[in-house]
Amino acid sequence: MEIIFENVSLSFPDKTIFSSLNINLSPGKIIQVVGENGSGKSTFLNLAAHLIRPTSGKVMAFCGKKELNGEAYRKKIAMLSPNMQLYDNLTAKENLKFFSKLRGESLDCNEIAKLWERVGLREENVRHKYAGKLSTGMSQRVKFAVFLAAKADVWILDEPSANLDDKGRSMIIKETKKATQNGALALWATNDERERNAADEIIDLSNIDRVS
Ligand SMILES: Nc1ncnc2c1ncn2[C@@H]1O[C@H](COP(=O)(O)OP(=O)(O)OP(=O)(O)O)[C@@H](O)[C@H]1O
Ligand SMILES: [Mg+2]
DSSP: OEEEEEEEEEEETTEEEEEEEEEEEOTTOEEEEEOSTTSSHHHHHHHHTTSSOOSEEEEEEEETTEEEOHHHHHTTEEEEOTTOOOOTTSBHHHHHHHHHHHTTOOOOHHHHHHHHHHHTOOOHHHHTSBGGGSOHHHHHHHHHHHHHHTOOSEEEEESTTTTOOHHHHHHHHHHHHHHHHTTOEEEEEOOOHHHHHHOSEEEEGGGOOOOO
């Protein structure tokens, strides 16, 4: 998958965030979006995910020469964002199964066990805890398991290591690298230095032209 920003401008009523932005995001790479708080990192990710539309210009997604839109595109992407909420009254495992079902997939016991292993949730009792009773770092790991279960071609990660310890951060970097080596496109928003070292490309929003 390739994502192309063509002459993208985006203004909120009180502020212009992007003006005539032209960027190509190629598969097989980790692309890191950096910039100070409020510079537009999450907005950039939301545009790439087609969650919001630009005021003018286009954000296009191509699979080879075929342009994908709507449901066909949504099936290709997974997003990990601070806005994602687990259901407090479902256990970690129930949340994982529920969100996968929403994407039309049924996870079997083996797949679930592998996902817990990959995100480092090794203790059986944690998997059966209500999400509302998990620590924030554990909850972030469950969200990442939901994310991984999508087996997406486009990884969109907003502050993926928020609330994670060093092992958790390394796990996210390792998984993202592996996915891009297998051809995925990963786009992550973070100002973290360790993630910056793992990135193949950096898009710095601190210094972009915002004059429309
Ligand atoms: N739906 C919206 N309506 C109006 N303004 C918005 C909306 N979403 C974002 N903004 C504004 O756009 C700007 C960019 O916000 P965004 O969340 O993309 O920044 P960010 O770089 O992700 O910041 P942070 O580092 O704090 O996560 C901010 O000034 C924000 O207030
Ligand atoms: Mg943000």
